[in-house]
Amino acid sequence: KAGVTQTPRYLIKTRGQQVTLSCSPISGHRSVSWYQQTPGQGLQFLFEYFSETQRNKGNFPGRFSGRQFSNSRSEMNVSTLELGDSALYLCASSPPATDTQYFGPGTRLTVL
Amino acid sequence: AQKVTQAQTEISVVEKEDVTLDCVYETRDTTYYLFWYKQPPSGELVFLIRRNSFDEQNEISGRYSWNFQKSTSSFNFTITASQVVDSAVYFCALRTGRRALTFGSGTRLQVQP
Numbered sequence: 001k002a003g004v005t006q007t008p009r010y011l012i013k014t015r016g017q018q019v020t021l022s023c024s025p026i027s028g029h030r031s032v033s034w035y036q037q038t039p040g041q042g043l044q045f046l047f048e049y050f051s052e053t054q055r056n057k058g059n060f061p062g063r064f065s066g067r068q069f070s071n072s073r074s075e076m077n078v079s080t081l082e083l084g085d086s087a088l089y090l091c092a093s094s095p096p097a098t099d100t101q102y103f104g105p106g107t108r109l110t111v112l
Numbered sequence: 113a114q115k116v117t118q119a120q121t122e123i124s125v126v127e128k129e130d131v132t133l134d135c136v137y138e139t140r141d142t143t144y145y146l147f148w149y150k151q152p153p154s155g156e157l158v159f160l161i162r163r164n165s166f167d168e169q170n171e172i173s174g175r176y177s178w179n180f181q182k183s184t185s186s187f188n189f190t191i192t193a194s195q196v197v198d199s200a201v202y203f204c205a206l207r208t209g210r211r212a213l214t215f216g217s218g219t220r221l222q223v224q225p
Contacts, residue, residue, distance in 0.1 A: 033212060035213075043203065045213065045214075056212055058212065090155075100147070106156065108155070
């Protein structure tokens with residue numbers, strides 16, 4: 001089975017721009033979660049989607065949003081980028097009836 | 113509130129040494145799940161193990177072993193006969209109910225040849 005895939009792997013943007021990151025879960029997984037990883041704050045939860053519905057949300061400003069499609073693929077969007085948004089964004093998917101999350105390789109976003 | 117503490121920021125060992133990574137957790141829930149993940153330089157978090165709060169049995173998988181003790185709220189991870197390929201950042205994480213994973217700050221393990 002293919003693992004979680006994330007595109008793009010690397011991205012460079014400038015302040016004020018917006019960005020969309022994509023995540024394709026493992027086949028059969030319907031839950032997708034997003035995390036932000038920075039050297040200062042570590043791994044922080046952004047949001048979780050299940051069957052196209054946001055099931056859980058972390059403590060991030062409204063500039064961070066996401067959605068899930070009927071094929072379980074998910075996107076997250078960050079508008080009006082700030083320097084502090086530079087981070088590794090990790091997506092994880094979970095199979096039904098389990099709490100184990102399997103992570104993708106991440107998208108490294110650099111905001112200049 | 114949930115919290116995971118990994119007090120060891122960085123550990124350096126020589127190949128073939130045994131090494132233990134500590135993890136202490138806090139939660140008021142009686143049902144919870146504990147995890148260990150490995151993050152090599154490539155960045156992907158690799159799932160290693162999941163343990164639920166009702167199963168205190170220790171587990172061994174090859175050179176890896178885990179010691180779960182509810183009495184001390186600890187879930188420690190031991191690598192026996194470490195190898196250079198074990199060099200990575202290791203994260204302990206906690207999940208309760210429908211909440212997201214709460215991660216510790218990670219322990220960077222460097223195994224010198």
